[in-house]
Amino acid sequence: MEALSSKKTSSLKNLGQLSAGARARIYALGASKSDIQAKLLAMGILPGRDIHLMRKFPSFVFQVGNSQFTVDREIAQEIFVCHPEVI
Amino acid sequence: MNSHIDYLDEPLQKALLQIIECLKSSYAVSKQTLALLLLQEDPYVETLVQKEEGEAYVKIKELVQKTAAGYSEPLRFVITMNRQKAVDALVSQSVSSPKRSSLKISNFLSQLMIHPLTGYPIVALILYYGLYQFVGVFGSGTLVDFIETTIFENHINPWITSLVQGLLPWKVIQDLFVGEYGVFTLGVRYAMAIVLPIVGTFFIAFSMIEDSGYLPRLALLLDRSFKKIGLNGRAVIPMVLGLGCDTMATMVTRILETKREKVIATLLLALAIPCSAQLGLILALLSPVPSALFLWGGVVIGEFFLIGYLTAKLLPGRQPQFFMELPPLRLPLFSNVMSKTLSRIQWYFMEVLPLFVIASVLIWAGQLTGLFGWIIELLKPLVSALGLPAEAAIIILFGFFRRDYGAAGLFDLQSKNLLTHNQLAIAAITLTLFLPCVAQFLIMKKERGLQTTLLMSAFIFAMAFGTGFLLNLGFNIFGVIL
Numbered sequence: 001m002e003a004l005s006s007k008k009t010s011s012l013k014n015l016g017q018l019s020a021g022a023r024a025r026i027y028a029l030g031a032s033k034s035d036i037q038a039k040l041l042a043m044g045i046l047p048g049r050d051i052h053l054m055r056k057f058p059s060f061v062f063q064v065g066n067s068q069f070t071v072d073r074e075i076a077q078e079i080f081v082c083h084p085e086v087i
Numbered sequence: 088m089n090s091h092i093d094y095l096d097e098p099l100q101k102a103l104l105q106i107i108e109c110l111k112s113s114y115a116v117s118k119q120t121l122a123l124l125l126l127q128e129d130p131y132v133e134t135l136v137q138k139e140e141g142e143a144y145v146k147i148k149e150l151v152q153k154t155a156a157g158y159s160e161p162l163r164f165v166i167t168m169n170r171q172k173a174v175d176a177l178v179s180q181s182v183s184s185p186k187r188s189s190l191k192i193s194n195f196l197s198q199l200m201i202h203p204l205t206g207y208p209i210v211a212l213i214l215y216y217g218l219y220q221f222v223g224v225f226g227s228g229t230l231v232d233f234i235e236t237t238i239f240e241n242h243i244n245p246w247i248t249s250l251v252q253g254l255l256p257w258k259v260i261q262d263l264f265v266g267e268y269g270v271f272t273l274g275v276r277y278a279m280a281i282v283l284p285i286v287g288t289f290f291i292a293f294s295m296i297e298d299s300g301y302l303p304r305l306a307l308l309l310d311r312s313f314k315k316i317g318l319n320g321r322a323v324i325p326m327v328l329g330l331g332c333d334t335m336a337t338m339v340t341r342i343l344e345t346k347r348e349k350v351i352a353t354l355l356l357a358l359a360i361p362c363s364a365q366l367g368l369i370l371a372l373l374s375p376v377p378s379a380l381f382l383w384g385g386v387v388i389g390e391f392f393l394i395g396y397l398t399a400k401l402l403p404g405r406q407p408q409f410f411m412e413l414p415p416l417r418l419p420l421f422s423n424v425m426s427k428t429l430s431r432i433q434w435y436f437m438e439v440l441p442l443f444v445i446a447s448v449l450i451w452a453g454q455l456t457g458l459f460g461w462i463i464e465l466l467k468p469l470v471s472a473l474g475l476p477a478e479a480a481i482i483i484l485f486g487f488f489r490r491d492y493g494a495a496g497l498f499d500l501q502s503k504n505l506l507t508h509n510q511l512a513i514a515a516i517t518l519t520l521f522l523p524c525v526a527q528f529l530i531m532k533k534e535r536g537l538q539t540t541l542l543m544s545a546f547i548f549a550m551a552f553g554t555g556f557l558l559n560l561g562f563n564i565f566g567v568i569l
Binding site for chain 1: 167308409411
């Protein structure tokens with residue numbers, strides 16, 4: 001679980017940098033905005049889970065597990081992802 | 088005391104038990120739940136426990152901080168990850184999921200709804216059929232005609248009138264119940280024959296849209312535009328509901344996250360969102376004059392965005408954030424739609440019927456004492472500044488009680504051919520922007536406080552008459568005839 005540290009997010013891609021249709025694995029949640037992290041945790045958007053980015057415009061739409069969510073860019077940029085095989 | 092939360096790490100388990108020991112007061116939820124929330128620094132629970140435990144809270148806070156120091160992540164994060172690990176283990180033991188065979192049609196429809204190219208035409212279709220055809224044409228046209236003309240004018244009114252005239256020999260008292268502004272002939276008739284069919288059809292349409300899962304999709308489509316007026320996409324829920332009843336919608340602004348958003352949404356609902364009763368009557372009134380209808384729509388929508396934009400600029404506070412779960416699209420269940428609609432109509436009636444009756448009594452008393460005539464004299468200069476005939480003063484007075492009441496009065500005036508098209512447009516725009524009805528004023532006071540509500544009301548009053556005045560001025564200067 002050490003690898004999930006949210007302090008090492010600078011070298012990672014966030015959801016805003018992926019293109020629509022991409023599949024990835026959530027690596028960390030941004031820690032600088034604790035209110036956003038709390039929302040993501042409450043929705044079950046957690047490190048280690050697979051994410052499928054379906055749309056980026058007009059808002060971000062993605063699927064985690066069996067649920068779909070829609071968020072704005074500010075929140076999407078706090079979801080850091082990696083290639084599905086990294087963790 | 089044994090902890091049942093055995094999925095937590097050793098240090099968290101220990102801290103949890105220690106915090107439970109510190110909680111001496113009695114609470115509505117279990118101490119274990121409270122302790123878990125305290126570890127996650129839930130602001131609501133922190134305030135509650137601080138109030139209940141006093142001094143001991145300092146010790147709890149120290150315990151939480153000491154525990155947090157042992158982790159590199161916030162405890163909220165650690166606890167959620169601990170829990171998820173336990174859940175995943177349970178799920179993998181007990182659940183097997185077949186190859187995904189999600190409904191193709193619902194997925195396809197969902198894609199169309201959230202794609203900008205197809206999404207906006209779908210909004211337009213839903214507004215046209217759900218709102219204009221079903222509520223406007225069917226509700227405020229067909230149903231109102233039937234209930235008002237066939238049921239009330241031909242059957243109930245003559246029966247009640249002769250009953251009252253037989254029972255009460257005094258003309259003044261007869262007028263209270265069955266006169267021009269009588270409790271039955273005006274108050275109950277407006278509520279049952281004009282407002283009920285319109286609001287009822289709206290609530291049916293809204294419940295179907297709500298149950299289908301369409302609203303979150305509309306929210307994501309509109310989030311960018313709503314951000315410009317200081318709101319987030321989620322605010323479409325109170326805004327769409329406001330097209331039914333602004334009073335109910337003002338209560339629903341509770342779903343918005345920050346006070347700033349709640350204030351902006353409350354102001355916009357009161358100023359620029361016409362309720363269904365008003366909307367139905369105004370659409371019926373203006374649809375024979377398309378130029379007036381477009382002017383009305385343009386001015387009201389324009390002020391919605393302009394005032395929203397300016398308020399967002401002026402009010403301090405952070406930009407709103409948008410996040411929502413997208414539920415799968417579903418066909419609404421008939422029984423659910425009906426039970427929701429019925430409970431909403433029931434609520435609406437408990438709010439509205441007494442107000443309509445009180446309004447009738449006030450008008451009756453006002454006429455009897457001459458107060459009514461005095462207020463109308465007072466309003467006449469204001470009304471003539473808008474280029475409206477003196478009779479319109481009565482409508483403005485009605486509008487103080489309820490905006491739909493005022494719109495219904497406008498309807499009467501128009502059917503007597505007392506208004507030019509220019510005057511009709513000005514009256515409809517002023518009345519739409521005008522002060523909220525009494526019920527909405529009371530809800531605004533309850534949700535936002537008296538001071539904010541009085542400020543908003545004064546602003547709305549100035550906006551409504553200012554807009555009417557400027558339009559009239561513009562018409563005269565440029566010689567516009569609609």
